[in-house]
Amino acid sequence: MDLSKFDLNLLKCLMVLLQEKNTSKAAERLGVSQPAVSRSLAKIRTHFDDPLFVKQARGLGLTDRAVELAEQLPDVLAKLESCLAGQEFEPSQLTGKLRLAINNYLSESHGFAICQAVLSEAPNIELELHNYSPSTQIQLVRQTIDAAISFYPLEVSKEIRQTKITSTPVGAFCQLNHPIQGQVFTADDLLRYPIAGLILSEFNEQGMQIEKLLKPGQHLKPKFRSQQLSTILDYTASSDALCIAPRSSYTTQMQTRFRFVELSHQDKGIDMPVVLLYHNSQHRTKKYQWLTQVISSLFQDV
Known part of the structure; x- marks a missing residue:
């Protein structure tokens, strides 16, 4: 391919096509018409001397050359963007x-x-x-x-990088008059009181992470889990439940309704890392x- 004759703007179109495998969806993301994407694709195919995409029952399939480009192009465009940005970033x-x-x-x-x-x-x-x-x-x-x-x-x-940004102690919200005394509870308390918790996608959908702290033969049976935090908090405020949560969620507004007690295991606190995720x-x-x-x-x- 003769780079001197190639319009670099076509690379953005190509990357979106490789991700969406659909000209209509690519057009929507790029903010242009579907015919405009089809015209760009025709130019791209000519430059690469490869069809790149083949029609399938659902969307477009990738040729071997397109698979290679799908792996390489995001990094190439990111480096190009960084280079063009120069030393100053505002x-x-x-x-x-x-x-x-x-x-x-x-x-x-x-x-x-x-x-x-x-x-x-x-x-x-x-x-x-x-x-x-x-x-x-x-x-x-x-x-x-x-x-x-x-x-x-x-x-x-x-393809996704996880960058740790902090760690937060694990504990529980409980009502102000909860029977637990002090600011700490242990894994044994998980079997003494109703347990509640928030269901978080790809993190604890199959079960609560704290179950790993129990002894062999012990099993955690959460009383109430939900994807809606407000519902869990209402349940916790009206019962002796422990709502498992990170300390980072214990905001000033919650302090009028709940205490926060930290979870201790083998005389040590338990920390939960918080990560930022983005494309490599x-x-x-x-x-x-x-x-x-x-x-x-x-x-x-x-």
Whole structure:
């Protein structure tokens, strides 16, 4: 291929096509018409001397050459973007949408702070905060979501990087007059009181992580789990339940309804890492270095 005759703008179109495998969906993401994408694809095929895509019952299949490009192109474009940005990076010059997916606990405690911090430094972007869901990992791979925040460990694609931004102690919310005395409870208490907890996508859907602390032969039987935090808190406030949660979620507003007691195991506290997830190709870009710094600073005191 003669690079001097190649329009580099076609690479963006190609990357989106490789991710979506559908010209209509690619057109929607690029903000152009479907015929415009088809014309770009015709030029791309000519330059690469390869069909790249073949029609299938659902969408488009990739040729061997297209599979290679799908692996290499995101990193190439990220390096090109970083190179063109030069040495100076100004968040205030960022435009377009920034989409972040956050799990419910962290969204409740830090969602507004993230909104304030990001928009104060990048006032010209359109910020969207989404719930962390089963589709988030696919969106990160396709880069239709810019980044996500959740607890570690998560089983994710090798295309996704997990960067630790903080750790937060694990404990429980309980009503102000709960029978547990003091500020600490143990794994044995998990079998003495009703247990409640939030269901977080790709983290604890199959069971609660704290069950690993129980002795052999002991089994945790949560009384109530939900994807809606407000419902769990109402249940906890009206019972002797322990709502398993990170300390980072114990906001000032909650202190009028609940106590927070920390979980102790073998005379030690239990910490839960918080991670920022994004596509590997963005690791060295100034935009993502800035985003990591902004979000990390908000979690320094959890």
